[in-house]
Amino acid sequence: MSDATLNGAAAAPRKDRVETPFRRFVSEFMESRIAVLGLIVFTIIAFIAIFAPWIAPQNPYDLAQLDIMDGRMEPGTVGGAGFTFWLGTDDQGRDMLSGIMYGLRISLTVGAGSALIACIVGASLGLLAAYAGGRTDSVIMRVVDLQLSFPSILVALMILAFLGKGIMNVVIALVIVEWAYYARTVRGTALVERRREYIEAAQCLALPTRRILFRHLLPNCLPPLIVVATMQVARAIALEATLSFLGLGVPITEPSLGLLIANGYEYMLSGKYWISFYPGIALLITIVSINLVGDQLRDVLNPRLKK
Amino acid sequence: MAAPTLEVRNLRTHFFTRAGVVKAVDDVSFTVERGKVLGLVGESGSGKSVTGFSIIGLVDPPGRVVGGQILFQGRDLARISEEEMRDLRGNRIAMIFQDPMMTLNPVLRVDTQMIETVLAHKKVSAEEARQRARDTLGMVGIPSPDERLKSYPHQFSGGMRQRVAIAIALLHEPDLIIADEPTTALDVTIQGQILAEVQKLAATTGTSLIWITHDLSVVAGLADDIAVMYAGRIVEKGDVSAVLDAPLHPYTSGLIGSVPSRNKRGEPLRQIPGMTPSLLNLPPGCAFRSRCPRAAEACLAEPEIRELLPGRQVRCFHPLSETSEQAA
Amino acid sequence: MTVYLVRRLLQALLVVFAMSVIVFVGVYAIGDPVEILISPDADQIERERAVQSLGLDLPLWHQYLVFLGNALQGDLGRSFVFNEPALKLILQRMPATLELAFGAMFISIVVGLPLGLYAGLRPNSPVSKTIMAGSILGFSLPTFWVGLMLIMVFAVQLGWLPSTGRGETATFLGVQWSFLTLNGLSHMAMPAINLALFKISLVIRLTRAGVRETMLMDYVKFARAKGLSPARVTFVHVFKNILIPVVTVVGLELGSTIAFSVVTESVFAWPGMGKLIIDSINVLDRPVIVAYLMIIVLMFITINLIVDLTYSLLDPRVRLEGKGA
Numbered sequence: 001m002s003d004a005t006l007n008g009a010a011a012a013p014r015k016d017r018v019e020t021p022f023r024r025f026v027s028e029f030m031e032s033r034i035a036v037l038g039l040i041v042f043t044i045i046a047f048i049a050i051f052a053p054w055i056a057p058q059n060p061y062d063l064a065q066l067d068i069m070d071g072r073m074e075p076g077t078v079g080g081a082g083f084t085f086w087l088g089t090d091d092q093g094r095d096m097l098s099g100i101m102y103g104l105r106i107s108l109t110v111g112a113g114s115a116l117i118a119c120i121v122g123a124s125l126g127l128l129a130a131y132a133g134g135r136t137d138s139v140i141m142r143v144v145d146l147q148l149s150f151p152s153i154l155v156a157l158m159i160l161a162f163l164g165k166g167i168m169n170v171v172i173a174l175v176i177v178e179w180a181y182y183a184r185t186v187r188g189t190a191l192v193e194r195r196r197e198y199i200e201a202a203q204c205l206a207l208p209t210r211r212i213l214f215r216h217l218l219p220n221c222l223p224p225l226i227v228v229a230t231m232q233v234a235r236a237i238a239l240e241a242t243l244s245f246l247g248l249g250v251p252i253t254e255p256s257l258g259l260l261i262a263n264g265y266e267y268m269l270s271g272k273y274w275i276s277f278y279p280g281i282a283l284l285i286t287i288v289s290i291n292l293v294g295d296q297l298r299d300v301l302n303p304r305l306k307k
Numbered sequence: 308m309a310a311p312t313l314e315v316r317n318l319r320t321h322f323f324t325r326a327g328v329v330k331a332v333d334d335v336s337f338t339v340e341r342g343k344v345l346g347l348v349g350e351s352g353s354g355k356s357v358t359g360f361s362i363i364g365l366v367d368p369p370g371r372v373v374g375g376q377i378l379f380q381g382r383d384l385a386r387i388s389e390e391e392m393r394d395l396r397g398n399r400i401a402m403i404f405q406d407p408m409m410t411l412n413p414v415l416r417v418d419t420q421m422i423e424t425v426l427a428h429k430k431v432s433a434e435e436a437r438q439r440a441r442d443t444l445g446m447v448g449i450p451s452p453d454e455r456l457k458s459y460p461h462q463f464s465g466g467m468r469q470r471v472a473i474a475i476a477l478l479h480e481p482d483l484i485i486a487d488e489p490t491t492a493l494d495v496t497i498q499g500q501i502l503a504e505v506q507k508l509a510a511t512t513g514t515s516l517i518w519i520t521h522d523l524s525v526v527a528g529l530a531d532d533i534a535v536m537y538a539g540r541i542v543e544k545g546d547v548s549a550v551l552d553a554p555l556h557p558y559t560s561g562l563i564g565s566v567p568s569r570n571k572r573g574e575p576l577r578q579i580p581g582m583t584p585s586l587l588n589l590p591p592g593c594a595f596r597s598r599c600p601r602a603a604e605a606c607l608a609e610p611e612i613r614e615l616l617p618g619r620q621v622r623c624f625h626p627l628s629e630t631s632e633q634a635a
Numbered sequence: 636m637t638v639y640l641v642r643r644l645l646q647a648l649l650v651v652f653a654m655s656v657i658v659f660v661g662v663y664a665i666g667d668p669v670e671i672l673i674s675p676d677a678d679q680i681e682r683e684r685a686v687q688s689l690g691l692d693l694p695l696w697h698q699y700l701v702f703l704g705n706a707l708q709g710d711l712g713r714s715f716v717f718n719e720p721a722l723k724l725i726l727q728r729m730p731a732t733l734e735l736a737f738g739a740m741f742i743s744i745v746v747g748l749p750l751g752l753y754a755g756l757r758p759n760s761p762v763s764k765t766i767m768a769g770s771i772l773g774f775s776l777p778t779f780w781v782g783l784m785l786i787m788v789f790a791v792q793l794g795w796l797p798s799t800g801r802g803e804t805a806t807f808l809g810v811q812w813s814f815l816t817l818n819g820l821s822h823m824a825m826p827a828i829n830l831a832l833f834k835i836s837l838v839i840r841l842t843r844a845g846v847r848e849t850m851l852m853d854y855v856k857f858a859r860a861k862g863l864s865p866a867r868v869t870f871v872h873v874f875k876n877i878l879i880p881v882v883t884v885v886g887l888e889l890g891s892t893i894a895f896s897v898v899t900e901s902v903f904a905w906p907g908m909g910k911l912i913i914d915s916i917n918v919l920d921r922p923v924i925v926a927y928l929m930i931i932v933l934m935f936i937t938i939n940l941i942v943d944l945t946y947s948l949l950d951p952r953v954r955l956e957g958k959g960a
């Protein structure tokens with residue numbers, strides 16, 4: 001070749017701009033304004049849930065602070081103790097705003113907690129299935145398939161029918177409902193990754209199985225896992241709310257948003273909408289914000305959709 | 308002399324992607340006379356298919372024809388309405404695609420897919436349309452067409468499917484058929500049969516053909532003229548035997564050198580070094596220069612296509628003279 | 636085809652069997668069977684008699700065989716609350732649930748398909764973006780809360796529709812149906828829409844994704860190259876291809892619609908089997924719970940089977956493979 005620059009000139013445009021994967025991830029995520037909004041909203045909600053005891057105007061479960069005379073007040077009325085019930089009160093004179101803040105706390109804890117446990121259980125079993133293959137794989141995947149062929153509410157109902165009501169049982173039910181999604185996702189990705197050269201290289205080096213699983217396979221399964229986990233947190237919160245609404249979930253002493261809504265049911269027919277309305281709005285905003293973030297995460301992290 | 312069936316002048320088709328403008332077809336001109344076959348050759352990604360889709364008006368967004376004229380029997384297809392274009396498609400201009408496994412709709416029976424094509428352009432009864440479909444299937448050498456009409460595409464082999472696609476293209480005896488690598492996916496014997504039949508049909512009906520391929524041996528046996536594309540541009544065109552016997556463009560020469568053939572037995576095959584450049588933000592100058600054995604300072608400028616010998620056009624500053632050794 | 640059918644049937648039977656084991660183990664091994672199967676009000680003597688008659692002193696596998704034998708004869712126990720056979724109770728309430736579920740499926744297809752088609756054909760138009768945003772909302776809205784809001788707006792505030800119950804019914808095939816009377820339909824409207832909400836979103840997304848994928852296929856481009864009208868390309872070439880996956884999924888969703896009607900029925904006091912199971916769980920009427928679970932598992936497996944077979948009928952490729960096998 002007579003002139004080296006001739007080569008270089010043609011090759012240059014093929015190269016990508018230099019940027020770290022994380023930077024690219026962040027900037028691609030930011031491309032959707034609505035997803036960013038979702039993230040901001042969710043951050044605020046999480047903040048409220050965590051700090052509810054310090055920022056709520058009232059402790060709704062301290063009976064000393066409640067006055068039955070304040071019961072079923074419309075939003076914006078000033079109560080006997082002199083402070084304003086911005087979102088009204090329920091039949092016991094409980095400030096709905098405070099109730100919602102505490103309710104968020106319980107909903108998020110149950111939702112995120114069960115999603116986390118399900119993620120650990122599901123991802124481990126999925127990895128195991130992919131790595132062990134053979135009979136282990138087919139047994140695990142049979143169970144996954146069987147379970148996923150039934151809708152979540154049915155599985156949850158079945159488990160609560162066996163175990164009875166109660167917050168722990170709800171968490172168990174949610175975990176059992178959800179683990180299969182994680183297992184399927186992780187197994188699918190891990191099976192693809194397993195055939196890659198770096199795993200073969202690791203196996204050739206005779207690295208211990210556990211190390212290959214958690215150091216090499218798992219990190220590569222993370223992107224789809226994160227997407228599934230985000231969506232599953234939203235689903236867990238919704239399902240918990242539904243179960244609590246049906247009276248099968250959390251006890252009356254620890255009302256999540258679902259139970260708050262159920263409490264307002266009987267008063268709604270007489271036009272006292274706020275007892276059910278505002279907790280529902282809080283629930284809706286929570287779920288929508290998580291789903292918006294999840295949707296965008298899926299678009300960004302799914303290489304198949306990338307141009 | 309009658310007007311040519313198709314005259315493409317300075318056609319430019321660009322894709323406006325997020326990463327930038329892809330000039331898939333850039334300043335392409337050629338002419339196809341009535342009843343003649345033009346072979347359009349070039350490597351993968353050189354813009355052959357996009358040229359074909361531009362003619363038939365099916366460039367998908369983000370792509371768009373941004374300049375030039377496509378004169379079909381004197382009418383500029385780049386300027387007519389979508390309605391008028393649809394009237395021509397499948398009727399006066401037909402197209403055959405590369406992959407026969409993908410061109411027929413898997414959930415519709417073959418008769419449905421043929422009859423709808425007849426009815427799209429002719430006001431005839433369904434029975435007459437079926438008759439026409441049956442005749443055409445027979446014409447492309449499909450045995451017991453009546454029975455075959457009732458089948459689904461997946462019941463046919465690849466070669467048979469491509470025959471069906473060709474039959475669909477022939478339903479209205481078009482004036483121009485654009486065949487986009489129609490035999491690449493088939494095995495050699497079937498490829499030969501289909502080529503022979505298409506040639507016969509073109510000769511008897513006066514249909515002009517644009518045969519897109521990267522297989523020079525197909526072009527050698529079938530085409531009257533040849534146009535060689537590289538990176539969205541035509542780098543050489545002319546009479547098929549003249550070009551293949553004595554290529555003027557270094558790229559054409561390289562292509563010929565990489566084809567195994569009888570007279571070069573024993574010699575190692577020569578590959579063109581390097582890769583096709585990305586069409587995204589192509590640097591100015593001759594696009595072939597990073598791979599060209601004859602490249603020099605002058606090639607940093609853009610070569611224009613010029614008529615070097617009578618009927619022979621080439622886009623190169625340092626074309627191979629007829630005396631120099633092939634693929635130097 | 637027959638081979639396929641037989642294999643599919645055997646598979647289904649296996650799942651029924653597996654589920655019966657799970658329900659059995661759930662009720663007999665995890666829970667306290669005495670608690671579960673004998674009315675909490677029973678006294679000590681009654682209890683012991685029941686333990687004997689139910690064979691609770693037998694080993695577990697033996698108990699399971701007894702359970703299975705009774706179940707096969709249609710005996711799934713007696714409700715403590717209604718003092719009637721559990722199976723009969725459930726079958727009585729099944730039509731109400733079925734008509735609600737079918738109504739919801741109907742709404743979801745009639746609304747979801749056109750919207751999804753539009754969003755798929757014009758993915759960048761503002762209307763499409765609104766449709767897609769709406770479908771996210773449809774996925775996110777808690778069904779029970781939407782139900783309450785529907786009641787609040789249309790029953791309490793506007794007074795257009797009745798808030799709860801099934802309304803007047805008419806008899807057809809010896810069963811009572813609400814959708815046959817105007818009053819019944821007005822009672823059915825809100826619950827059916829409520830139940831359909833999630834499925835509408837699903838159908839929209841599915842249709843849109845299918846359209847977008849299909850539009851890229853060579854055969855669609857070829858159809859256009861044949862000079863067909865856009866309407867024909869869309870409604871025959873694209874639509875027929877997406878119909879198969881959409882119909883399959885919607886069919887499969889029938890089971891989940893029936894399961895989710897548990898929530899809607901509770902909100903609208905719709906007297907179907909969903910409401911019955913919630914009431915039964917709340918009062919620990921366990922024979923009814925067991926019967927419900929077994930029935931719904933059976934329904935699910937039947938639905939899956941039917942959908943699979945329909946699918947193989949719709950798609951010529953699957954059909955032929957089946958024939959070859």
Ligand SMILES: Nc1ncnc2c1ncn2[C@@H]1O[C@H](COP(=O)(O)OP(=O)(O)OP(=O)(O)O)[C@@H](O)[C@H]1O
Pocket residue numbers: 322324329330331349350351352353354355356357358367368369370521586
């Ligand atoms: N939808 C699109 N978006 C962006 N660029 C495109 C698109 N379609 C085609 N191109 C570009 O146009 C160029 C030419 O493509 P074309 O399909 O015409 O190549 P070809 O010569 O037919 O190759 P092959 O032999 O592989 O069929 C390609 O390099 C590709 O980058």
Ligand code: SF4
Pocket residue numbers: 556557558593594595596597599600601602603605606610622623624625626
């Ligand atoms: S212009 Fe120069 S680089 Fe291009 S083909 Fe001719 S000699 Fe080679």
Ligand SMILES: [Mg+2]
Pocket residue numbers: 355356357487
């Ligand atoms: Mg091509």
